[in-house]
Amino acid sequence: MVSTGLAATARASSERDDAAALAVDDLEVVIAATGRRVHAVQGVSFAVAPGGTRILLGESGCGKSATLRAVMRLFGRDTVIRGRVRLDGHDLLTLPDRDMRSVRGRDVALVPQDPNAALDPLRRVGGQLAEQLRAHQPDMGRRQASRRAEELLHMVRLPDPRSAARAFPHELSGGMRQRVAIALAVSCSPKVLLADEPTTALDVTVQAQILELLAGLQQTMQMALLLVTHDVGVVRELGGSISVMYAGRVVEDGAVADVLDRPAHPYLAGLLASQPGPGVARGGLIPIAGQPPSLEESALVRGCAFHERCASAREQCTRAQPPLVAVRPGHDAACPVWNPPQGGEAVQP
Amino acid sequence: MTPLLEVTGLHKTYDNGVRAVNGIDLHVDRGETLGVVGESGSGKSTAARLILRLTEPDAGAVRLEGEDVLAMRGRRLREARGRMQFVPQDPASALNPRMTVRQSIEFNLRAHRWPAPARRERIAELLDAVGLGAEMSGRRPHELSGGQVQRVALARALATRPDLVICDEPVSGLDRSVQAQVLNLLVRLQRELGVAMIFISHDLTVVEHIADRVAVMYLGTVVEEASAERLWHNAMHPYSRALLSAIPGTSGARIILEGDPPSPRAVPSGCVFSSRCAYAIDECRRAVPPLEDRGAHQRVACIRAPIAWAELSPLDPASLNASRGASNGLTAHPA
Numbered sequence: 040m041v042s043t044g045l046a047a048t049a050r051a052s053s054e055r056d057d058a059a060a061l062a063v064d065d066l067e068v069v070i071a072a073t074g075r076r077v078h079a080v081q082g083v084s085f086a087v088a089p090g091g092t093r094i095l096l097g098e099s100g101c102g103k104s105a106t107l108r109a110v111m112r113l114f115g116r117d118t119v120i121r122g123r124v125r126l127d128g129h130d131l132l133t134l135p136d137r138d139m140r141s142v143r144g145r146d147v148a149l150v151p152q153d154p155n156a157a158l159d160p161l162r163r164v165g166g167q168l169a170e171q172l173r174a175h176q177p178d179m180g181r182r183q184a185s186r187r188a189e190e191l192l193h194m195v196r197l198p199d200p201r202s203a204a205r206a207f208p209h210e211l212s213g214g215m216r217q218r219v220a221i222a223l224a225v226s227c228s229p230k231v232l233l234a235d236e237p238t239t240a241l242d243v244t245v246q247a248q249i250l251e252l253l254a255g256l257q258q259t260m261q262m263a264l265l266l267v268t269h270d271v272g273v274v275r276e277l278g279g280s281i282s283v284m285y286a287g288r289v290v291e292d293g294a295v296a297d298v299l300d301r302p303a304h305p306y307l308a309g310l311l312a313s314q315p316g317p318g319v320a321r322g323g324l325i326p327i328a329g330q331p332p333s334l335e336e337s338a339l340v341r342g343c344a345f346h347e348r349c350a351s352a353r354e355q356c357t358r359a360q361p362p363l364v365a366v367r368p369g370h371d372a373a374c375p376v377w378n379p380p381q382g383g384e385a386v387q388p
Numbered sequence: 389m390t391p392l393l394e395v396t397g398l399h400k401t402y403d404n405g406v407r408a409v410n411g412i413d414l415h416v417d418r419g420e421t422l423g424v425v426g427e428s429g430s431g432k433s434t435a436a437r438l439i440l441r442l443t444e445p446d447a448g449a450v451r452l453e454g455e456d457v458l459a460m461r462g463r464r465l466r467e468a469r470g471r472m473q474f475v476p477q478d479p480a481s482a483l484n485p486r487m488t489v490r491q492s493i494e495f496n497l498r499a500h501r502w503p504a505p506a507r508r509e510r511i512a513e514l515l516d517a518v519g520l521g522a523e524m525s526g527r528r529p530h531e532l533s534g535g536q537v538q539r540v541a542l543a544r545a546l547a548t549r550p551d552l553v554i555c556d557e558p559v560s561g562l563d564r565s566v567q568a569q570v571l572n573l574l575v576r577l578q579r580e581l582g583v584a585m586i587f588i589s590h591d592l593t594v595v596e597h598i599a600d601r602v603a604v605m606y607l608g609t610v611v612e613e614a615s616a617e618r619l620w621h622n623a624m625h626p627y628s629r630a631l632l633s634a635i636p637g638t639s640g641a642r643i644i645l646e647g648d649p650p651s652p653r654a655v656p657s658g659c660v661f662s663s664r665c666a667y668a669i670d671e672c673r674r675a676v677p678p679l680e681d682r683g684a685h686q687r688v689a690c691i692r693a694p695i696a697w698a699e700l701s702p703l704d705p706a707s708l709n710a711s712r713g714a715s716n717g718l719t720a721h722p723a
Contacts, residue, residue, distance in 0.1 A: 098563035198647065212648040213428075238636075242427035243590065244645045247634035251644060269563065272593075272637030313568035315597035317620055322575035324597070326568035330533050 059086035059125075060263035061110070061147070061231045066122035068102070068109045070334075078338035079105040081287040082122075085280075087231060087263040092279025094295065095267045098310075098331045102287040103267045105334075107233050110265070111149055112139050126231065145175045148229040150253075152236040154220035158208040164219050165189065165204025168226055175227045191222040195252060214245035218252065225256055232257065234266040238273065250276055271314055275299060283307050286337030286344030289363060293370035303372035303379055306345045343374070351377045390454045391415040392551055392584050393472075398438055398448035400431075406652045408434040409445070410608035410660070413679065416552060421578065421585045423599025423616065425592055425631070429652050431608035432588045433477065436554045439586075440474055441465070452552075470500040473545035475538075475555040482541045483529045489515070490525040493544045500548045514543040517580075519573060535566040539573070546577065554586040559594060571598060592635055596620050601685075604628045607652060607660040610679060614686035624682060624693040627661045659690070667692045 068080035080102040087093040095103040109120045124131040168188035192200035195218040238246035257264045283291040291304040302308040312325035329348040346356040363371045393416040400409040409431040416422045426432045437443040450457040476482045497507045518539040559567040589595050596616045604612045612625040623629045630643040645664050656663045658673040679689040
């Protein structure tokens with residue numbers, strides 16, 4: 040399925056990806072925005088194992104949400120998406136629109152950051168769930184669908200599923216709405232669940248509930264989870280594999296525990312040193328200078344997009360974008376310059 | 389010694405029935421940072437507005453060095469406001485979009501009757517202090533990044549040399565790498581200027597980092613108050629403990645609370661936390677527990693708190709999970 044002209048490395052990675060639930064390969068997203076073209080995602084590759092977790096970590100404008108939307112093909116016609124998004128042997132990017140519509144929700148589903156984006160404010164929650172079920176399972180009767188809707192609401196642990204099914208979205212709290220959005224997303228038992236900052240808008244105690252729920256559902260339903268977050272705490276909580284994104288590219292990739300404990304890119308090391316927590320002296324945070332580039336800016340930077348904020352940058356960093364290379368088995372980073380200090384603690388770029 | 393700011397018995401119920409602040413007592417000493425932490429609807433932002441008299445309280449007292457702020461009017465109120473400044477939650481709406489950085493800061497100085505030559509000098513000084521170059525002074529908010537906007541809001545608040553700055557979620561809209569810059573700046577300025585600060589946030593890690601003392605708010609009341617370190621290691625109120633354990637990525641047993649906080653329109657009787665508390669007994673629902681001193685400057689509003697937590701079975705997360713489903717997460721009132 041991979042043309043023989045590709046480099047050996049690409050072939051090796053595609054063989055590994057064949058076992059994956061979802062494999063994103065060299066994804067490019069160019070968004071057309073009022074007269075400008077924004078290169079939001081620039082050659083992003085990763086795979087999610089069946090039932091496994093992959094986290095995209097990054098700050099605003101790094102292209103993490105655009106990656107999710109590209110997987111779901113939620114962009115308009117004027118946005119160019121290149122590369123491959125393979126799910127079950129199909130490349131989602133080449134599917135006809137009609138086939139893609141039946142893939143969405145059935146094989147791959149999305150939990151948005153704002154549950155209101157997933158819910159129709161004018162319709163009862165149960166009715167929306169039933170509609171989704173019947174859209175993908177035409178032989179399911181109305182009564183069966185509404186019974187299943189209540190089961191789903193029970194599964195996402197709404198305290199009173201029957202009355203929740205009769206509620207309008209505005210009658211529910213933010214945490215409950217997010218549970219309904221999750222019920223909607225998992226209603227057809229997708230193989231891959233995408234989640235875009237699913238807990239960012241929620242209070243801390245509710246966030247803990249939702250993370251626990253997602254992890255539980257993932258296990259019982261054997262779904263692969265691809266989750267976008269800016270929160271290092273959430274990454275630690277969920278575990279699995281991580282792709283650290285900066286300015287539209289993946290700059291570091293590996294197992295969560297290994298990557299967070301032994302960062303190999305100065306961006307991630309800097310991000311970790313910016314986190315307050317017990318044991319960090321007051322005023323002793325080590326911020327990264329400057330600010331992350333916007334989507335527009337990141338495509339214009341020559342060389343490594345991080346070099347302007349990087350204390351270890353050298354002349355070579357301004358010339359070419361460094362490729363993602365293995366720093367140790369299963370851990371890749373896109374920085375040939377920075378040498379992490381030995382011993383691990385308090386790494387600084 | 390009289391504290392810089394003393395707040396007693398502050399109450400506010402809005403016209404729509406939301407009981408936002410329900411009798412809080414707080415004090416801030418000179419040069420001290422008081423962190424106020426709580427989830428949405430806990431009343432922390434309303435408390436800030438009441439202290440500043442941006443909203444009038446229904447009852448209670450606010451004293452600035454012993455003087456009753458609520459009784460002040462005219463010139464004396466203006467002077468008091470010059471000594472208590474505000475950095476509001478949303479940096480984008482905090483600044484007038486049509487004013488340049490210089491005009492925004494100058495506006496505040498003029499409101500407090502600073503003469504023109506002194507204003508010019510002061511603006512240059514302030515921009516330098518918050519790490520903005522002089523070239524920024526002609527820019528408007530839309531030409532600034534989130535971190536820069538927050539620096540301008542801070543410069544404006546510090547302009548009148550206040551004794552107290554109240555910051556409402558000053559870093560929550562910022563990316564972590566930028567957030568760290570602003571937090572370091574706050575700490576440095578506070579040390580240099582000796583200004584006291586009330587730092588309001590939903591983010592416990594940030595509050596623990598920056599505050600000397602922390603007040604934990606839930607549904608319009610302060611449920612616990614202690615030094616940041618003591619709270620982090622030895623929180624006594626069940627809500628504080630749940631809040632701490634809910635921070636993602638931390639180790640240790642997780643206490644997952646049932647449901648959401650009840651609506652501030654329908655505050656439970658007795659202890660406001662009783663409807664979500666795994667340790668609540670009938671007595672908790674009968675009377676509001678007082679904020680009692682438990683030694684080491686720790687005050688806790690919980691009649692169950694002195695019991696060793698480990699002896700109580702509900703702390704075992706397995707038993708908490710087992711009770712899920714049959715509980716009262718949806719209802720605002722205890723059954």
